[in-house]
Amino acid sequence: MKTNPYISKKSIIIICIVLAVLAIFSVCFYSSRNSxxxxxxxxxxxxxxxxxxxxxxxxxxxxxxxxxxxxxxxxxxxxxxxxxxxxxxxxxxxxxxxxxxxxxxxxxxxxxxxxxxxxxxxxxxxxx
Ligand SMILES: [Zn+2]
Structure with missing residues (x-):
């Protein structure tokens, strides 16, 4: 049970990174599409x-x-x-x-x- 908090913390960081990358991509796509x-x-x-x-x-x-x-x-x-x-x-x-x-x-x-x-x-x- 000791590893669970570590895994969830790590996966939260990964999810945050993925979300950030997705956000950057969508902003780039949106602006390049409209510019x-x-x-x-x-x-x-x-x-x-x-x-x-x-x-x-x-x-x-x-x-x-x-x-x-x-x-x-x-x-x-x-x-x-x-x-x-x-x-x-x-x-x-x-x-x-x-x-x-x-x-x-x-x-x-x-x-x-x-x-x-x-x-x-x-x-x-x-x-x-
Ligand atoms: Zn007119």
Whole structure:
């Protein structure tokens, strides 16, 4: 009976190590899976930036006069048009996008949002 506490203590340590390794692997897998997914936003033919979908944020889109015409929101790995001052509101109704190749277009404001996989995000360099 003297060896039992030793074995259980040892097995607890092993279980802890296994759990830690599994946690690290799942985090790596999760982040590597999502890090390639970005929302590429262009406004009037100009590139606003590419924003990773794994980081929640609001992106105000300004026109050439400096007025915010659209607001793109990234939340829970999805991108959608939260606000637009266009009359048709089609872009707002397009809903949430998260898959490679899906896009949101606001024709009146010339705003284009496209989801792309395996694209390196440049947002940390440009505007954060
Ligand atoms: Zn619109």
């Amino acid at each position: 390639g997914d970005v929302a590429v936003i262009t406004c009037d033919g100009k590139r606003v930036g590419s924003f990773p979908l794994n980081r929640d944020r609001l992106i105000p889109i300004k026109n050439s006069r400096g007025t915010v015409t659209n607001t793109v929101q990234i939340k829970n790995g999805e991108v959608f048009m939260k606000y637009a001052d266009c009359p048709d509101q089609i872009c707002v109704k397009m809903g949430h996008k998260s898959k490679d190749g899906e896009s949101i277009t606001c024709l009146p404001n010339k705003v284009f949002v496209e989801v792309k996989s395996h694209v390196k995000s440049d947002i940390d360099v440009t505007t954060n």
